[in-house]
Amino acid sequence: MMQTVVPLESLGRVHFIGIGGVGMSAVARIMVSRGVPVSGSDAKDLPVMHDLQAAGARIDVGYDSANLGDASTVVAGSAIRDDNPELAAARAAGIPVLHRSEALAATMAGHRVVTVAGTHGKSTTTSMVAVLLKEAGADPTFAIGANVPALGVNAAAGASDIFVAEADESDGSFLNYQPLIAVVTNVEADHLDHYGTAEAVYASFDKFAALLPSEGVLLACADDAGARALAGRVASQGNTRVLKYGTADDADIRLEDDGPGRVSVTVEGVRYPLELQVPGRHNALNAAAAFGVALELGVDPRAAAAALGHFTGASRRFELKGQGRGVRVYDDYAHHPTEVRAALSAARSVAGDKKVHVLFQPHLFSRTREFAAEFAAALDLADTALILDIYPAREDPIPGVTSTLITDKLSHGHLVSADQAVTAILEAASEGDVILTVGAGDVTSYGPAIVEQLDGQHA
Template sequence: MTTSIAPLETLGRVHFIGIGGVGMSAVARIMVARGVPVSGSDAKDLPVMQDLAAAGARIAVGYDAANLGDAQTVVAGSAIRADNPELVAARSGGLAVLHRSEGLASTMAGHRVVTVAGTHGKSTTTSMVAVLLKEAGLDPSFAIGANVPALGVNAAHGSSDIFVAEADESDGSFLNYQPLISVVTNVEADHLDHYGTPEAVFASFDAFAALLPVDGVLLACADDPGALALAQRTAAKESTRVLTYGTSPEADIRLHDGGPGDVSVGVGNDVHRLDLKVPGRHNALNAAAAFAVALELGVAPAAAAAALGHFTGASRRFELKGQGRGVRVYDDYAHHPTEVRAALSAARSVAAGHKVHVLFQPHLFSRTREFAGEFASALGAADTALVLDIYPAREDPIPGVTSSLISDRLSNGRLVTGAEAVDAMAAVAEEGDVVITVGAGDVTAYGPAIVEALGG
């Protein structure tokens, strides 16, 4: 999906279809801040749309060709269907239609771009990089696929020439960027509805690494087999500088993770302790990646380590929703077996000997079909695992593919309806336990309800 980048000043008046989405609103927010006339619409009236309207964007609720107004460029994401009336009108009217990633690429032009890619951990790592650089005084522009409490928003126009962005591989659109520094947290088979085969996923990351210029650098996680293999393939070409981070003694940025309160990174003979506010080995690795980015951009190691202490998490990434009866309730966006394992590992460390109960909602019929066994295995790490019906998102049902493909494999759980879920979780959790709602769909709404049922 590679493309030439249209300079921001050539786009004219820009209309966003689906402007309420976290990724779309990020691009719109930056364009508004840079003086671009912006309009947008979405099916629902979401809080971020009110923020954009207050900043000067023209916002409509519901899709209608009339919403285009006098727009000269239209931005739409992969989730927008081809028969959307605004998209149909834009194409028939000969307007320039950009993918969300192409709109984001236009806002990056002229910047030193840091992109963060990987099958898991993109939002958290991008958030860590943005918080670290901002605390270190570099004031980057950033666009992240999640709201970040420490930043107050998911996107902003900064005063420096640094731009930090999450690079989404799900539809191949991460090939539309021109990075100077690229982080790859991990590479696994996912999004097979788009790629078809695991080999096609791996090939797309090779193409992503190849986007780096001669003075660029690939930062890859040595603890992940897929990312390490990518690093080795890229280094063999001898056209791109490659650095690794992780717990391996051979890693260029070495991570020591002794558990909560005992995390440090080593570069050469120097070791720097990190004051991390977020639990889990995966977050320690994400922090090592952010630390490595900061060093590449000239931040002193001690300053980088101190700045990471200001990161308190990203929305829906092991986010505390509240507590009641001594039970803490978290929410996590995990929607791949590896992510579910990481979320439950973090929950287990926080529970400190007490039980962990998970309410899981599979995301997409195709992903459930491909990974049902792996999801069941990952959910086996919980003391209780309750499974909701599949959240279809952009997909139509696939015959024979239901959540039972997962729940029937569980010895520690069962399939539940939405009506049963809250009461079932409140009934099983005891003082000191951790409850975590997991998935990329509307399962996030159950956390507050569980807190309320617990009397929180």
């Protein structure tokens, strides 16, 4: 990883390999709006590529070394394999290749940077901060790893000097940023395919917090053991101001339960009600973090509280896909046991006394191997748990690692084929129930298919 930020004006024409990805397109959007010549390619023709083309980027569908053109800099994310023809050609030609995070860091120069890190909740919390600031009158630049309906896009260049970005720890690339405010939602063992051990994960968050300058601040969740421990370590060093948010008695931004579906935050003895449109305790905690960021940036607390009411969720974060026959269908990107548990808890709060049915697709062989028992325990919160085959993403199969590692530990759930999944989950659901599709792979495509079938049954 690089230690110093590359000046944006020195990059020349920038070519993005995999420009259709939500993270890559976010950086490309900001560069285009800043006047940087941008080109890019992706294996599929995705809607965001048409947006970028309309904004002035040169876009190609399919990977070919000729797509590089006269690029002076190439940007590639962790998902791009070494044998990608464009990446291979760039390296052979000696063209500098930046990780997506390095390219994003180049766009942050001269800004007050807010980065949101954590094993879970990054996209939602970053989205909340961006929506809050925009609604409160600030006009931040933002880059988010999800599309946000309330913003219309996943990234935009604002007029103010505030830059809000999601900081991804999965490959250690969050160490490329220079934040003024760093939010840590939680710290848990994950991405062990990269880190190897839980201790290495914790150490990386220590390094992340160490990026803060003397005038910076760490906002850590007091309700999460890992984030709380991080806050303690940072505070003991005395170099960085630390604020904790959550329901704990010693939280500086304390989240209060005001009854069913209602919460408030108390800061320095003053209580501010929050009118949230998103369910779940995890979302209330994310809102408390966003509120804390806003106060640090000088936003009036009452304006901050009111602005949070405009947040309607991030794409694939307990996103309502539709309903029919009295059954509501949601989709969630959850791919770690803690996230699955949070998504199912949110579904329970929405379903009331009705049932919750989940269609889950494990993501990565290594993650399934490490957390099979924890996934099963989380999925048992549902009334019905149907499990698809593992989505491999960037990994090759691991002998002996299949979805049965999870299903063998479920008390009420079983493996289901891709062909039978929609039919099976619809057979389980009755009027008033909630269906939830969960995972970071292509399970998201099942939601619309389920809604379509429900509409057909209704008709």
